[in-house]
Amino acid sequence: MNIPVATVGAATAGVLDGLERLQGPVTVVRRCTELAELVAVSQSGIVRAAVVAGDAGELTAALAQRLGAAGVALVALTDDPVLRRRLDTIRILNAPAGVDPGALAGLISTAVQVLEQAGDASASTGSNALADPAAAFGTGTGGPGPGPAASGTGEPDVRTGTVTAVWGPAGAPGRTTLAVNLAAEAAAAGKRVLLIDADTYGASVAVSLGLLDESAGLAQACRLADQGLLDDVALQRIASDVSLRGHRLAVLTGITRSDRWVELRPAALSGVLEVARRTADVTIVDCGFSLETDEELSFDTIAPRRNAATLLVLEAADTVYAVGAADSVGVPRLVRALSDLAAAVPGVEPRIVLNKVRAASVGRQPESQLRGAWERFGPGREISAFLPADYDSADASLLSGTALLETAPASALRGAIAELAGVQVPRRRRGARGWGAK
Template sequence: MSIAVVTFGQATEALVGGLERLHGPVTVVRRCSELAELLAACQSGLAQAAVLSESSGDLTASLVARLDIVGVSLVALTDDPTEAARLQSFGVTPAAVGIGPSELAGKISEAVEMRRERGWQKSVMDAGFAELSVHSSDPVEPAPPEDTPEPGRVIAVWGPAGAPGRTTVAVNIAAELAAAGDTVILMDADSYGASAAAMLGLLDESAGLAQACRLADQGILDGAAFDRAATHVNTSAGSFRILSGITRSDRWTELRAPALSVVLERARHAASVVVVDVGFCLEADEELSFDTMAPRRNGATLRCLELADEVIAVGAADAVGVPRLVRGLADLEIAAPHVSPRIVLNKVRQASVGRSPRRQLAEAWQRFGPLRSIEAYLPADFPACDAAMLSGTVLLESAPGSALRLAIAGLVCAPNQQNRESAGRSTRAMRLLKR
């Protein structure tokens, strides 16, 4: 069966006749005068492949991924080795400008066959995830640095609407793991209310994650560029890096899912643990828009959950927060069925639950909650959190003996970082929760 091809650029004009004289492997169905015309033809389902000899610099990972969704493979003519490597990094097949018709037909067939082998057959609606699904194979996956033998694990911290304390938990998990000796990168991927940088007292207007995503989208995110986008945070017990979130919520389009996949992969090879603070919303955006090719606001959250090795689901321990968590976990199971979250109740206190809060919460969860049990109860410690916020530090520094800090340390298996000198004070606080 002949492959339908659209072309763009002066160099392709001389090749069209040669391709047509081959009578078989490929058929040129349209010669486009502008790149926008070529993209429109691809998205209309007219072609299976596109050949470009100009404007390859305008191609990005997000654009290529969208065309891949509609079943189009791209071949770009270039003699620049750097540009060829950039294009190849996110799924474009490069070819020499002086290539002959037969060789070009072979490149086109090769690109289409490679796409079929990757198994990219599902559309966005079928996948249930934003922009594209990585259950198959992501086209934008950089080669890991040679000096990193084992990729790190990704911990995503998620929770439903209503400020259950996602960012507080994520930031302090990063600090505890860094204090335990891990190399840690904290990523703020909340597309609605990024606040990790502000919590750490960083006056960061550059939005490090958005900067990294832009470079990844262009196929030029190397180790040095990644390091420039990240900010170092030093504590008394260790240091970690942060890719700060977007500074305004209307910048959510900068966190495209394909580019975010590249950033996460780069982060895996730059640290032993990547902690990601994600947004609350799990809606598939195509339900909210008739344009299925448009950017997805919830794509960042869904992609991080999809790629995470571990998901910590945080809910507020009160009469409003617990039902929200129960409903949110049901939505999470639909949006990311492969995820097995660790359930954590935060802000546990007698004032909102009554006497013996842990026992009452456990009994209520057993009656109304999902089958998965609660793994940890984080006690409310508003004075410690306020002190940390005021000083722009983590609990490890502002309140090392607080019950909340010790509970978070225990949650991420860092018992060696628990302050033994303050064990007496923390034990008293925990007894209050058990009454």
């Protein structure tokens, strides 16, 4: 197997001369002067691997993912032990600058094989390499993109926490309301909870919780993860703290302007989720609504993609809640969106949640009416929960900048969300105000 290689960095000169003397399958075809030239050469299709020395400190998970999407494996050479640990964190194969040429050739061959295996895994599942987060964005082991960050404690990486994605179609079905209150119920139950706002269109978790945050905590975490510098301590430092009945809810706030979506690179966001699994028992992610992949029709097929953050979270999540409004517009919209979800993220099995359930929109006995309509026209998946349209409680919660368990602890809406979260609270009888009423 012939492996053409491009290099950058004067420190590679001696090692590369040794590679050429080996006359093996690894052949240096281009020596670049800077990383920008290396990226351009990699996108031309003439090389299958890149070796970086000298500029290894500038390598990021996003760059590794970009080269991987072009079919180019990346290897770094450096003698800095701190830098090597950082490169290990973002899963970039590396070796000392004075590595034996034969060992370097073997490392390059390994990197190429790992990249090919990731591509084969994507093809076997019938998914698009650019749209499938598991294959292209490094959520699995051995692929491009970030891996588990060092915890700073010397303990082995153990992924114990769960990730829950809250998603739904356009039209304000109540994604953020559900995400915030699911996180609040879990935190009040004594669990370590991290709430992440990954909506690239209209982030609103900070507003819902009364946080005056202009720094976009998730964007900060992604920047550190992109460089391999995000660990448990850094994540806890970046996250905002919300106190709920004496318990701490950690929040990574969303982007403050919609044009900042490029800061949520999937390769970096994958690293954030890996650290979140270690630092929190439960991670709740509020996702954007759009699943479109129209960027693949553009000339630059590996350009940043606005919806890639949503796709990544849905692929990585252990549980996905699909939220829809319980009315004549919201239900058909949810049915169509579930079909799009199945096509965009094959294998996902969402839990269906109908929100804003009220007699005024569907008639008497709204749950029975909705269940019957769903059985006739839905995608064959049962409804997991009906959330009543308790507008007074929801408005009071939003006005106070906190969760329902503090502003309306006895409300029907709070009780339904707590039940969905597996938390037992006293419930009002269904004839009481707030259940089925406007």
